[in-house]
Amino acid sequence: MPSVFSPEDAIWIQDMLMKLRPTVRRKVALKYAEAYQIAFDAEMVSYKQDNCGRREANTRLRNFVDTYAEASDGICQPAQAFKGPQAKGLGQ
Secondary structure: OOOOOOHHHHHHHHHHHHOOOHHHHHHHHHHHHHHHHHHHHHOOOHHHHHHHHHHHHHHHHHHHHHHHHHHHOOOOOOOOOOOOHHHHOOOO
16 A cells, blocks of 8 residues: 555545556555655645545556556557558658
């Protein structure tokens, strides 16, 4: 688990981290805490700080897991077929 996070997000964070390889989890947890703290400190209004930190860190974690979790397990989609300039009428 990250060193800094909102207790309300603990179960969700743990679920997201479990989708990643064990070798990546620690680094992602450190980056989560870093993103949370930077956003928290950047917000000037005290009662908005926690929400700002949560939003930034959770968004980054969700995007990272959605993008890289399957790829790190070797699951990937086939590449799209390349359509050269002739296909668009630009090769002349």
